[in-house]
Amino acid sequence: MIEATMSNVEVVSGTRLGVSSAAVHNHLELLADMGRDFASSQDLELTLRKAVERITNYVDAEAGALFMLSPCGLKLQCNASVGPVEINGLEIAADQGIVGFCVQKDTGRIVRDVSKDPDFNASVDDETGFKTKSILCAPMSVKGERIGAIELINKRGGDGLFGDDDLYLLQALSFSAGLAVLNARMAAELVEQERVKRELELAAEIQRSLLPIEKDSDFPVKGVNLPARVVSGDFYDFYPLDDGRVAFTLGDVSGKGMNAALMMAKTASLLRCLGKSIKEPGRLLTLVNEEVCETATRGMFVTLVHGIYDPESGYVRLANAGHEPPLVVGKDGSFRAIEAEAPPLGISPALLDEDGFPETEFNLDGGRLFVFTDGVTEGYVSEGVELGIDGLKDLIKASEKDGVESVLNAVRQLIGGDGGRVLRDDVTLIAIDDGVAKHSSTSALGTAEPGATDKPGEKILQLRVTAKANRLRLIRNAVRETAIFCGFSETDTADIVLAVDEACQNVIRHAYGSEGEGDIAIEIRHRPDAMIIILRDFADPVDISKIKPRDLNDLRPGGLGTHLIREVMDAVDFLPPPIDGGNLLRLVKNIRS
Amino acid sequence: MEHAISDVGGALVVAFSGDIDLQTSPDARKALLSLVGKGQPILVDLAGVGYIDSSGVASLVECLQSAKKSGQKMALVSVSDGALRVLQLARLDRVFVICATIDDGVVAVS
Numbered sequence: 042m043i044e045a046t047m048s049n050v051e052v053v054s055g056t057r058l059g060v061s062s063a064a065v066h067n068h069l070e071l072l073a074d075m076g077r078d079f080a081s082s083q084d085l086e087l088t089l090r091k092a093v094e095r096i097t098n099y100v101d102a103e104a105g106a107l108f109m110l111s112p113c114g115l116k117l118q119c120n121a122s123v124g125p126v127e128i129n130g131l132e133i134a135a136d137q138g139i140v141g142f143c144v145q146k147d148t149g150r151i152v153r154d155v156s157k158d159p160d161f162n163a164s165v166d167d168e169t170g171f172k173t174k175s176i177l178c179a180p181m182s183v184k185g186e187r188i189g190a191i192e193l194i195n196k197r198g199g200d201g202l203f204g205d206d207d208l209y210l211l212q213a214l215s216f217s218a219g220l221a222v223l224n225a226r227m228a229a230e231l232v233e234q235e236r237v238k239r240e241l242e243l244a245a246e247i248q249r250s251l252l253p254i255e256k257d258s259d260f261p262v263k264g265v266n267l268p269a270r271v272v273s274g275d276f277y278d279f280y281p282l283d284d285g286r287v288a289f290t291l292g293d294v295s296g297k298g299m300n301a302a303l304m305m306a307k308t309a310s311l312l313r314c315l316g317k318s319i320k321e322p323g324r325l326l327t328l329v330n331e332e333v334c335e336t337a338t339r340g341m342f343v344t345l346v347h348g349i350y351d352p353e354s355g356y357v358r359l360a361n362a363g364h365e366p367p368l369v370v371g372k373d374g375s376f377r378a379i380e381a382e383a384p385p386l387g388i389s390p391a392l393l394d395e396d397g398f399p400e401t402e403f404n405l406d407g408g409r410l411f412v413f414t415d416g417v418t419e420g421y422v423s424e425g426v427e428l429g430i431d432g433l434k435d436l437i438k439a440s441e442k443d444g445v446e447s448v449l450n451a452v453r454q455l456i457g458g459d460g461g462r463v464l465r466d467d468v469t470l471i472a473i474d475d476g477v478a479k480h481s482s483t484s485a486l487g488t489a490e491p492g493a494t495d496k497p498g499e500k501i502l503q504l505r506v507t508a509k510a511n512r513l514r515l516i517r518n519a520v521r522e523t524a525i526f527c528g529f530s531e532t533d534t535a536d537i538v539l540a541v542d543e544a545c546q547n548v549i550r551h552a553y554g555s556e557g558e559g560d561i562a563i564e565i566r567h568r569p570d571a572m573i574i575i576l577r578d579f580a581d582p583v584d585i586s587k588i589k590p591r592d593l594n595d596l597r598p599g600g601l602g603t604h605l606i607r608e609v610m611d612a613v614d615f616l617p618p619p620i621d622g623g624n625l626l627r628l629v630k631n632i633r634s
Numbered sequence: 635m636e637h638a639i640s641d642v643g644g645a646l647v648v649a650f651s652g653d654i655d656l657q658t659s660p661d662a663r664k665a666l667l668s669l670v671g672k673g674q675p676i677l678v679d680l681a682g683v684g685y686i687d688s689s690g691v692a693s694l695v696e697c698l699q700s701a702k703k704s705g706q707k708m709a710l711v712s713v714s715d716g717a718l719r720v721l722q723l724a725r726l727d728r729v730f731v732i733c734a735t736i737d738d739g740v741v742a743v744s
Contacts, residue, residue: 510657517653517685535716539723542687546656601724602688608723 068206071099072213079221089218090121093191096214097123100207102177103195107218108133108140110189117141117189124194126169138162139176143190149179149212151203177203179211181219188219241271241299248272248302251309253279258446261352262289264471265449267416267457267464274301275414275469276309280317287352288316291471292345293364293414295385300341308333308343308386322347322360326386327397330362334390342387346412355405355475356614360398362386367412369403370437379403404617405475409445411437416466420456428456445472498566498573501526508549508561508578516563517542520574527567528632536609537572537630543602544576544626552580552624571611572630579623635683637665643740645675647711651682654690662690666697671704675743677736681712686720698730707731711739 075092082088089107097105104124108117117140119131136145142160143150153175155161166173174195181188191211196203245268252266262279274294281287290312294301311329319325326347333343346367348359361367363385366378382399413433422428428436436455440447449472453459456468502523506512520541524534545561553559562577607613612629635652646669654662669676678694680686694710701708709731713721721727733739 510655513655513657514653517655532719535719536723538685539687539720542655546687546689549656601692605688605720605723 064206067099068210071095072210072217075214076217079217082221082225085221085225086120088221092214092218093121094123096191096211097193100177100193100203100210101197102193102203103197104171105191105193107181107191108144108189109222110135110144110187114187117144120189124171126171128165128169131165133162133165138165139178140190140192143178143180143192144182144187147180147182147185147187149208149215150176151205151208152176152178153202175201175203177207177211179208179215181215181222183216183219183223186223188222191215191218238271244299244302245271245273248276248306251276251278251306253277261476262287262350262471262473263445263449264291265452265469267453267468269297269416269464269467272299272302273467273469274298274305275416275467276305277412277469277471278309278313279471280313282317282320282349284320285351285353286320287350287473288320288347289350289412289471289473290316290345290347291364291412291414291469292343293416293467293469294343295341297467304341304343307336308345312345312347316347320349321397321400322349322358323397323400326360326362326383330386330398331390333387342385344381344385350405350410350473352475354612354614355407356402357405357410357473358400358402360400362398363388365413365415365418367410368434368437369405370409370411372407374438374441376434402615404614405473406617407475409437409475410473411445411448411470412472413470414467416464416468417452417456417470419466420452420468421462421465422455445474448472498568498571500564501567502563502565504564505560505562508545508553508559510546510549512561513542513545513549516545516561520563520565523565524572524630527572529572529630533630537574537628540606540609540628540630541574541576543606544628546602548576548578548580548624552578569632571632574628574630575616576626576628577623581622635662637662639665639669641674642677642736643744645677645740645743646672647677647679647736647739649679649682653685654683654693655685655687656689659687659689659693663693663696666693667700670697670700670706673704673706675707675709675740676701677733677739677743678708678710679712679736680710680714680717683714684716686717688720688724691720691724691726694730695726707743709733709739709742711736 075095078088078092093105093107104122104126106122106128107120109120110117115135116132117135119128122128133141135141139150139152139158139160152158152161155173155176176192176194178190178192180190191214193203193211195201253264264277264279266273266275266277274297275292277291279287279289292305292308294304294308308329311332312325315325315328319328326345344364345362346359346364348357350357359379360383361379361381362383363381366380369377369379371377379401417428418430418433419427422432436448436451440451449470452468452470456462457464502519504516504519506515517538521534521538524537529537541563548561559579564575566573606628610628611631614627616625616627635650635654635658637648637650640647648665648669650662652658666678676697698708711733712735713732718727721730731742733742
């Protein structure tokens with residue numbers, strides 16, 4: 042026992058001491074040479090293969106192999122081999138054999154007689170016919186990160202046994218090989234990161250191009266979008282329609298990042314393309330919803346507001362699909378939230394009846410409309426403090442005199458920190474400014490009448506009768522005579538009579554319920570360019586969104602009256618309800634010169 | 635509004651006169667539907683109808699649908715300008731068979 046130990050020590054010290062200075066010089070030269078190779082390598086695989094070749098020859102071993110640990114850490118794969126048997130691509134379990142032992146324990150090992158070592162795995166020899174006698178193995182690892190191992194087999198010449206100096210040399214080489222592999226991996230990761238970053242920037246650029254181009258400063262709609270990451274799941278858009286009205290959209294795709302951005306691109310494109318020809322927000326959203334439902338990734342959805350604003354009249358018609366309620370700010374500073382009456386897009390194609398997404402109609406009447414994502418109200422104005430809906434209202438109030446652009450700027454500054462703050466969520470807001478006071482005067486019916494300030498026209502007829510079917514003929518006759526008096530042709534006169542009759546029918550049928558009774562008042566004014574008919578009932582305000590023309594492909598009776606009115610008149614608007622209650626409908630028929 | 639029903643060349647002719655509006659369309663509807671199920675083609679004479687509103691048009695549509703179901707043909711005849719205008723506005727002028735005279739109508743539905 043003692044002898045054996047002694048002889049062991051002798052062997053170790055003997056070999057170490059036996060290394061001549063010339064040999065040390067050669068060792069260092071080899072290491073330095075290979076270190077340079079690793080550092081300057083363009084093709085690491087090739088360099089590693091050459092390194093295994095050189096060390097095998099240098100140590101004078103029969104064979105050599107380099108094993109790499111798989112990314113999952115469960116397998117060792119031979120990446121390079123020299124010797125009589127080619128074992129490139131060979132896979133063994135990560136804890137198998139001497140190689141597995143060295144990798145797992147992160148230690149080098151000399152096995153002088155494999156037949157006496159229980160860790161030796163003979164299956165490779167069985168397969169290849171190679172006869173392994175002794176093994177020298179050193180792990181490749183850097184700072185505890187296991188990368189693999191280099192193994193040399195069967196030392197030629199001398200006593201045929203690997204010595205400690207062989208092990209030290211192999212360990213030094215394995216370490217620099219490991220370092221080279223790790224460096225190469227990190228470089229590849231950096232390249233990949235750089236590529237992904239570049240791709241994201243390109244995506245963001247395309248995404249920004251989907252936002253509307255900045256219009257003239259007096260364009261009534263303005264927007265801001267601050268992405269939380271490089272790309273955004275929010276979007277907004279506005280564009281003029283061929284009839285002078287302006288379509289606007291603001292949406293928020295569930296989630297953030299690339300998938301949300303792609304979904305956003307699709308939804309925004311669909312809306313922009315279809316929105317130019319389909320001028321009914323509810324119907325448009327129905328179509329887009331069907332498309333999104335058909336193709337959306339499971340679990341993704343879009344909350345969205347789409348509407349049409351008429352700068353002439355201040356009239357807004359919008360549909361809200363599960364989005365944050367837009368805020369209508371009256372000229373008097375009052376706030377009204379337009380609640381969503383339908384689910385987000387992408388939830389279900391068949392939730393809604395044939396009328397599509399419910400619409401809300403209202404007149405901005407010189408006021409402003411703000412549509413925004415929850416990134417605005419939930420955005421931090423300082424660490425941990427959200428702006429909140431009240432904070433947004435305060436911003437709006439404070440900007441009353443400066444126009445909506447100042448609200449946009451305040452959002453950029455407060456939440457975005459002028460680009461300096463990391464955002465919690467995408468921040469998007471659009472604002473419509475109905476601007477100049479357009480609707481202010483009070484007519485004989487006790488209401489604000491659009492256009493009344495500049496051109497009220499001459500009052501030709503005022504009529505107030507009980508809202509009953511048997512008064513319709515009386516109304517028709519009065520309207521007919523008035524239209525003729527105003528100089529309308531026979532056909533136009535018949536059309537006007539039809540429209541007023543149908544409008545009165547709506548009052549008679551719906552305003553006062555089946556039991557109730559009330560009046561209907563008609564006022565007709567004559568301007569050089571138009572005849573204006575204002576109809577008033579004295580019932581509870583109607584839900585305007587429920588009165589709209591039916592799709593004419595649907596020939597079922599009912600709803601036809603509203604269609605006829607819109608068909609023959611040049612403008613049909615519900616006006617803001619009078620202070621003392623009731624509903625006001627304004628019909629305009631232009632006089633063509 | 636008044637109406638009269640007659641038999642011309644195997645077709646049932648219902649001739650309306652006066653305005654068909656919210657007040658009178660329930661009567662018009664009743665008269666129209668009374669012809670459904672009689673096995674003969676139906677002609678609706680609108681020569682005397684100067685005004686028809688959406689409720690009157692709805693009655694005509696309802697009658698047309700019921701007549702189709704019971705295998706009867708139906709046509710509108712002598713439609714006044716005013717009534718034709720409303721049918722056009724409602725895009726129903728191509729849904730109904732419209733004939734200039736009762737005789738044309740008899741030919742069209744037999």
